[in-house]
Amino acid sequence: MAINPFQFIQEVRTETAKVVWPTRRETIITTVMVFIMCAFASVFFFLVDRILGFGLGLVLG
Template identity: 70%
Template sequence: MANPLQFIQQVRSEVAKIVWPTRREVVLTTVMVFLMASLASVFFFLVDLIIRQGLNVVLGV
């Protein structure tokens, strides 16, 4: 088992390697996620609509 002091030093050295994203990067990726989620929801809505209409035609409802 490692020495607790050595463990803390290793944790500090690993934390120092972390590169946090800039505010601009966070905003940009957040906007991209919302945009892609919106596009996916519209796509699946249209696919569902087409499948529903096709089934209505096939089943003669």
């Protein structure tokens, strides 16, 4: 079934119009939250790595 390219573009525009885009405030808040969670995860995994490294040093050293 061949689709006319113009019809395809029209359907894409119709579907794009249905998308609910986030507001500037929502985007900023979400971005800040992602950075905060990355910082927490980084600190957590750094501490776990240090604790495990220290524990292995005691067992093997």
